[in-house]
Amino acid sequence: MRAAVYRRFGAPDVVELAEIPTPTPGPTDLLIKVVASTVSAADHRARSREVPTGLGLLAKVGLGFFRPRHRVLGMDAAGVVEAVGERVTRFNPGDEVIAMLGGAFGGHAEYALIGQDRAIAAKPAGMAFDEAVALVFGGITARAYLNRVDIRPGARVLVNGASGAVGTAAVQLAAALGAQVTAVCAARNAELVTALGASRVIDYATEDFAADPAGIATYDVIIDCVGNASFDRVQRLIAPGGALLAIITDLDGILRAKSRTRRSGKLLSASGVEYRADDLEYLVSLADSDRLRPVIDRSYDLAEIVAAHRFVDAGHKRGAVVLRIVGEPHRPSAAPEGKAEPD
Structure with a gap:
């Protein structure tokens, strides 16, 4: 699969496109075909290893001492379930979902893995993938x-x-x-x-x-x-x-x-965050009732990953910076013959 990877810490240009193996889901995992992710402040910190005062050693433990522990960044994803492990009961192939991958990262790739008991929920109905992913992080x-x-x-x-x-x-x-x-x-x-x-x-x-x-x-x-x-x-x-x-x-x-x-x-x-499916589902309920809307500063294609990182590094983004991994999937029209499907 195609992914944005980094093999050393540093400036935005340490990130590059590469072909890497597609992950294989375990018994309780879902494989998501990623349509969109975001480039967040957390991606900036993980890539540059610039962290608040006193947290340098903890950052090295979590991110890697000499080289990145996780070579594909991206803490969130919106996409379509491609495959599931044999013990997965909550989702099926074809389901449209949003997910918070957290410290495992992996969203800046064509496919991402997440356990069914992690922070994953059905995508807000009627919302485009790039809008939905902007709600997550x-x-x-x-x-x-x-x-x-x-x-x-x-x-x-x-x-x-x-x-x-x-x-x-x-x-x-x-x-x-x-x-x-x-x-x-x-x-x-x-x-x-x-x-x-x-x-x-x-x-x-x-x-x-x-x-x-x-x-x-x-x-x-x-x-x-x-x-x-x-x-x-x-x-x-x-x-x-x-x-x-x-x-x-x-x-x-x-x-x-x-x-x-x-x-x-x-x-x-000031403690760390536990990412839960219940919280994602709450966000979806607010979005479905028009009480929570995505704020997107700008969007980049995966091939523009370095430019996306440079923009986030500047520190002035409004809301989310969306990274488009693939095009929006085709949805067959359910409108009756002879009638146009609503926009």
């Missing part, structure tokens, strides 16, 4: 962190880095729960995040959301998708019993999370 990450707090109607939620893949999902998910959402992003993205459900927008270039001299407890939950909202910096803005969901943080933030939570009475959640 940001949506399941934001959902996993939001599961750690109780957001009720009227809760005050701030999303720092609201225009990225995780941020655009967090704004929508919090708004769907009835929260009053403040979005921190560049001014050029204000209209976007407002359309997604934010009731207030802070331009980070002209205003520091954490520099409130009065120290008023303004928010019930702060979601940090950037990595510059440390607990010490923002805890005075968090209401008693509130939370900082640190999606990106350094080693200090991880190691001191429990002690800071205990001393302050405010949750600091």
Whole structure:
């Protein structure tokens, strides 16, 4: 099969197209013919091995000390089930699915493997594959962190880095729960995040959301998708019993999370994410009811993989960067003879 592979860590041009063996599904595995994936911030970190302060050794353990442990990047996939193992009961060949492959990667190839008990769900009905895959990485990450707090109607939620893949999902998910959402992003993205459900927008270039001299407890939950909202910096803005969901943080933030939570009475959640099928299915239900929509900055063909990585490396993408692996599969029309199928 054709895949984008990298054999050493470094700049975008370490990634190249190659023919590699198609994986064979085990007894509980599904083989997905991948139509689309995304090039995410996680792909950037895995390829470049640029990680938050103090996490270098952990990155080497997970990604490889001298050369990449997983040569095909891509944490998500949307496509069609090609084959299943003999003990698979949840899916059948021909099913259209979305999947979060997680740390196993593999989405930047024509075929990807995933176990049936991993984070995989039926694709949203009526949604194109490139749109559906744009929901996965940001949506399941934001959902996993939001599961750690109780957001009720009227809760005050701030999303720092609201225009990225995780941020655009967090704004929508919090708004769907009835929260009053403040979005921190560049001014050029204000209209976007407002359309997604934010009731207030802070331009980070002209205003520091954490520099409130009065120290008023303004928010019930702060979601940090950037990595510059440390607990010490923002805890005075968090209401008693509130939370900082640190999606990106350094080693200090991880190691001191429990002690800071205990001393302050405010949750600091900085632990890793467990990707679950239930969370993907929740995202699909919201998408099917038009309460969650994909945000796509731009799309690239697999042959343009280096350009896609370069764009993500620049750090200014809005939502997801989609990687088209193959063309959209042909769907036979079910419309009665003589009538056109709806668009």
